[in-house]
Structures are given as structure tokens and as C-alpha cells.
Amino acid sequence: MMNMALYKREMKGSIKLLIIFAAVITLYVSVIISMYDPELMKTLDSFTEAMPELMAAVGMTANAASLLGFMVSYLYGFILLIFPMLFCILRGNALIAKYVDKGSMALLAAAPVKRRTIAFTQMKVLVSGILLLVFYITILEMICAMSGFPGELDVTELLILNGGLLCLHLLIGSICFLSSCIFSDTKYSVAFGAGIPIFMYVLQMLANVGGDAEKAKYFTFFTLFHPDGIIAKESGAAAGILVLLAGAVVFYTLGIMIFDKKDLHI
Amino acid sequence: MNAMKIENLVRDYGGGKGVFDVSFHVDQGEAFGFLGPNGAGKTTTIRHLIGFLKPKSGSCTINGLDCWRERDKVQARLGYIPGEISFFEDISGAEFLKFIAQYRGIGSQTRKEDLLERFELDPKSKIKKMSKGMKQKLGIVAAFMHDPDILILDEPTSGLDPLMQNRFIDLVAEEKKQGKTILMSSHMFEEVERTCDRIGIIRTGRMVAVDAAAALRERHTRSYTVTLENESAAEAFAADFNGVRDGLKVTVTTKQSLEEIFMNYYGGEKHDEHGAV
Numbered sequence: 001m002m003n004m005a006l007y008k009r010e011m012k013g014s015i016k017l018l019i020i021f022a023a024v025i026t027l028y029v030s031v032i033i034s035m036y037d038p039e040l041m042k043t044l045d046s047f048t049e050a051m052p053e054l055m056a057a058v059g060m061t062a063n064a065a066s067l068l069g070f071m072v073s074y075l076y077g078f079i080l081l082i083f084p085m086l087f088c089i090l091r092g093n094a095l096i097a098k099y100v101d102k103g104s105m106a107l108l109a110a111a112p113v114k115r116r117t118i119a120f121t122q123m124k125v126l127v128s129g130i131l132l133l134v135f136y137i138t139i140l141e142m143i144c145a146m147s148g149f150p151g152e153l154d155v156t157e158l159l160i161l162n163g164g165l166l167c168l169h170l171l172i173g174s175i176c177f178l179s180s181c182i183f184s185d186t187k188y189s190v191a192f193g194a195g196i197p198i199f200m201y202v203l204q205m206l207a208n209v210g211g212d213a214e215k216a217k218y219f220t221f222f223t224l225f226h227p228d229g230i231i232a233k234e235s236g237a238a239a240g241i242l243v244l245l246a247g248a249v250v251f252y253t254l255g256i257m258i259f260d261k262k263d264l265h266i
Numbered sequence: 267m268n269a270m271k272i273e274n275l276v277r278d279y280g281g282g283k284g285v286f287d288v289s290f291h292v293d294q295g296e297a298f299g300f301l302g303p304n305g306a307g308k309t310t311t312i313r314h315l316i317g318f319l320k321p322k323s324g325s326c327t328i329n330g331l332d333c334w335r336e337r338d339k340v341q342a343r344l345g346y347i348p349g350e351i352s353f354f355e356d357i358s359g360a361e362f363l364k365f366i367a368q369y370r371g372i373g374s375q376t377r378k379e380d381l382l383e384r385f386e387l388d389p390k391s392k393i394k395k396m397s398k399g400m401k402q403k404l405g406i407v408a409a410f411m412h413d414p415d416i417l418i419l420d421e422p423t424s425g426l427d428p429l430m431q432n433r434f435i436d437l438v439a440e441e442k443k444q445g446k447t448i449l450m451s452s453h454m455f456e457e458v459e460r461t462c463d464r465i466g467i468i469r470t471g472r473m474v475a476v477d478a479a480a481a482l483r484e485r486h487t488r489s490y491t492v493t494l495e496n497e498s499a500a501e502a503f504a505a506d507f508n509g510v511r512d513g514l515k516v517t518v519t520t521k522q523s524l525e526e527i528f529m530n531y532y533g534g535e536k537h538d539e540h541g542a543v
Contacts, residue, residue: 003369103351107366265318
């Protein structure tokens with residue numbers, strides 16, 4: 001079902017990107033966690049009071065009581081959503097559509113390897129990248145929290161929270177992958193693969209501002225990932241995660257099936 | 267036995283582009299030349315054969331296997347040189363060949379070395395920096411190194427210098443001797459004439475002629491019989507024009523080259539255009 005030679009080649013292609021994103025995330029996560037300090041929190045809260053709409057738009061709300069609550073407010077609204085999403089967009093497009101667009105898919109398709117195997121391998125490359133990134137984020141958060149504030153972090157809650165984060169990014173990845181499988185032109189693959197998740201994120205920002213704009217939350221899948229709800233162990237939040245995961249499975253499967261059936265003009 | 271069979275293949279791209287009701291076959295161990303001008307439908311036909319396109323109607327089979335539904339089985343025995351080769355630009359030629367060998371699951375490396383030597387290709391440099399000719403050679407090595415039984419070659423000599431074109435023709439001739447089945451599309455009549463048993467000509471998506479290379483030439487042979495005044499004149503005439511003398515009569519035959527035959531078939535295209543205006 002999977003071609004090892006292709007998997008190795010593509011994972012090599014992911015590594016550079018993963019290292020860059022890991023470095024950026026390391027910077028943000030370590031700085032922000034180190035800012036967890038009652039005194040500084042007051043400063044941040046004063047920002048929130050001064051410009052609540054702007055802070056809310058990027059998911060930063062006050063009332064971060066525990067360390068994890070603080071992390072949810074300042075990491076899970078922007079940084080940990082955007083950077084893995086960028087990874088999904090870049091790799092998702094490169095794994096299928098770029099090869100078809102450039103014609104080098106001919107080399108992969110003109111071999112005794114099933115198209116389903118090609119697509120499945122590429123999907124696994126994308127999923128592996130997302131897994132590595134979320135795994136790294138988790139380890140990083142644990143190291144930063146435990147070294148800076150021993151005993152403050154509830155590890156189980158963090159693991160559950162990041163399980164949810166993983167499902168969210170699996171869904172984002174599946175949208176990029178599906179778009180990459182459908183379109184033979186990088187232009188359209190990127191337009192939909194990047195356009196849909198970014199548009200949804202903008203809707204989420206709108207919804208966070210509140211007021212009438214809050215209705216926007218019914219039109220974005222980001223609503224399904226509800227960190228505060230996950231920590232509070234709300235059943236609605238768990239259902240949201242399951243929906244994200246189910247959606248991802250459906251989109252990945254659909255992408256593989258479409259690539260298997262489609263005409264390749266290469 | 268038919269190694270490749272194309273039956274009533276249709277793929278309409280609109281505007282007169284595509285292939286329409288194309289049928290032909292290539293026998294086991296035969297070399298088939300596939301000729302036609304740009305945009306005639308050669309590559310479209312080939313994309314159906316290698317399982318990239320699903321026939322809108324009609325069918326393609328190789329060794330009895332459906333080229334679309336059983337393409338992975340077909341591919342196991344197939345060597346393919348695309349008309350426009352696009353590689354992974356980020357790696358060197360050697361890395362690329364190593365990747366393809368692992369990807370296809372080829373064990374032996376001896377044939378790869380033979381081919382590299384034959385085409386004097388040093389694969390160490392990055393593919394991005396290679397000339398068109400070098401890339402073409404790399405494509406040839408990649409298509410032949412798993413020793414396939416069936417070769418589908420889409421304008422395989424484009425970008426090669428005359429010396430390398432000859433080496434390629436020699437390689438194809440050797441493969442044919444070993445009983446391989448070959449479909450080769452080309453603009454070069456010479457290479458088709460030298461290697462192929464039969465030739466098919468496609469024009470605006472329709473097969474206009476499929477025949478043995480020899481028969482195709484013969485059909486376009488004309489004889490003229492001239493009666494001369496005396497025997498010495500007849501003898502001189504026969505000697506000058508390479509004719510056959512029978513008493514006072516001398517028969518002279520002219521052969522059209524394959525190129526002229528080719529032009530004959532395309533000549534009609536111009537008339538069509540005039541007719542349309």
C-alpha cells in the first residue's frame with residue numbers, strides 16, 4: 001500500500017520545512033510560556049482591556065488562570081494554528097499537484113506502482129509531517145513549562161488538548177491534499193488548498209470579535225476545535241474533535257480515490 | 267499475437283483536436299513506427315496506452331491487459347520515454363536513477379551501467395544543470411534499465427546529436443532482435459525506416475495509413491516504360507536512369523522516399539484548409 005522509496009524521498013523534502021517551522025514555533029512557545037508570570041499577566045490583560053477586539057481576533061482572551069489556560073489564550077489562537085497550517089498548504093500542494101503540473105508525475109505513474117499507492121504514500125508523508133510537528137510542539141511545551149514552572153502544568157490535559165490540535169491540522173491537511181489531488185494545475189490547487197483554510201481562519205477571527213460577527217463561527221471548521229471546552233472536558237468539544245477527525249479521513253480517502261481515477265495529461 | 271491493441275479509440279478535446287476512432291495493433295516482437303505531424307494525436311494515443319488517460323470509448327490493451335484498469339500490471343513490463351521529460355530537478359542524475367530503481371524495485375545495476383556507458387552520460391551533475399540532450403539520455407537510461415519487454419518511445423531521439431541518435435537506433439535494433447515489442451513515435455523518417463517493420467501514419471486524430479514499411483514504399487513506386495529508336499540508345503538510357511532494358515523498351519522505376527509519402531498524406535491537409543475557405 002505504500003512505496004518506501006517515494007516515502008523516503010518525500011520525507012527528505014519535508015525535513016527542511018519542518019525544521020524551519022519548528023524553529024519559529026520554538027521561539028514563540030518558549031518566549032510566551034516564559035511570560036507566564038502574574039505580574040506580566042496583568043500587562044497582557046491590560047492589552048486585552050485596551051483593545052479587546054484585536055486581541056480577541058487572534059484568540060487572546062484574558063482570564064488565563066492556570067498555566068495551560070494561559071497557553072490556550074496566547075498560543076492556541078494563532079501561532080499553533082497558523083504555522084502547522086502553512087506546512088499543510090506548502091506540502092499538500094507539492095505532494096501531488098506540483099508533480100502533475102510539472103509533468104514529473106509521469107515518472108511516478110509510469111511504473112508498476114498503483115496510483116492509489118502513490119497517493120496513499122504522499123498522504124502518509126503529509127500526515128507524518130503533521131504528526132511530527134504536533135509531537136514536537138507537545139514536547140517543547142512540556143519542557144518549557146516544566147523547566148520554567150515546575151508542577152504547574154497538567155500534562156494529561158495538555159496531551160488531550162494537543163490531540164485535538166492534531167485532529168484540526170489533520171483536517172486542514174486533508175483539505176490541502178484533496179485540492180492537490182483534484183487539480184492538475186498548481187494555480188487552482190493552491191487557490192483552494194490554501195484559500196479554504198485561510199478563509200475559514202479569517203471567519204474564525206471575525207467570530208472571535210463577537211457581536212453580530214459571531215455568527216461567522218457557524219461557517220468555519222475552526223469552531224470545532226474549542227481548546228477551553230477540551231480542557232473543561234465538555235462533550236461538545238470532544239464531538240467537535242471527532243467531527244474534525246472524521247472529516248479528515250473522508251477527505252484523504254476522497255483525494256486518493258480521485259487521483260486514482262483521474263486523467264493525467266502528462 | 268498482438269502485443270498492443272488499440273481499438274476504436276476516441277478522445278475528443280473539441281475543436282478537431284483529439285483522436286477519433288483510432289485502431290491499430292503491434293505484434294509481439296514487432297517494431298511499429300508511429301508518424302504524424304505535431305498535434306496529430308500521437309502523444310494522446312500513447313497516454314492511453316500507458317494508462318494515463320481513460321478512453322472515452324474504445325479500448326487499449328497490452329498483452330491482453332487493459333491499459334487503464336490493469337495499468338500497474340502493464341507497467342511492470344513496460345519501458346516508456348515521455349515526449350517531454352520532466353524530472354525531479356532537485357537531485358543529481360545518479361540519485362534520480364537510484365530512486366527510480368528503488369521505486370520500481372529493480373535489483374540489478376549492470377544494465378544501468380551499460381546504458382550510461384553507451385550514451386556517454388555522466389549522471390553526477392544536478393538534473394537542473396543538465397542540457398536537453400543529457401536529460402534525454404537520462405530518460406532513455408531510466409526507461410531501459412529495468413529491461414522491459416515492451417517499449418513505448420515518444421519521440422525518443424529529440425535533443426540527441428546525430429551520433430547519439432545512431433547509438434539509440436542501434437539500441438532499438440538490438441532490443442528488437444531480442445524479441446521486444448516497440449512502438450516508436452517520431453518525426454524522423456530515417457530512424458523509423460531503419461528500425462520499424464510497420465508504419466502507421468496519423469493525421470488530425472485519424473489513422474490515414476497503416477502498412478508494412480516496405481509495402482508503404484512500394485505502393486508509392488511508379489514505373490515508366492520508354493521505347494527508344496535503337497538498341498544502343500536504349501542501352502545508354504537504361505544505364506543512365508538505372509532502368510531495365512527489354513529490346514528497345516526500357517522500364518524505369520522511381521521510388522518516393524518515406525518522406526515524400528509522408529508529405530503526400532499531409533498534402534491533403536492543405537487542400538482541406540483551402541476547401542474550408
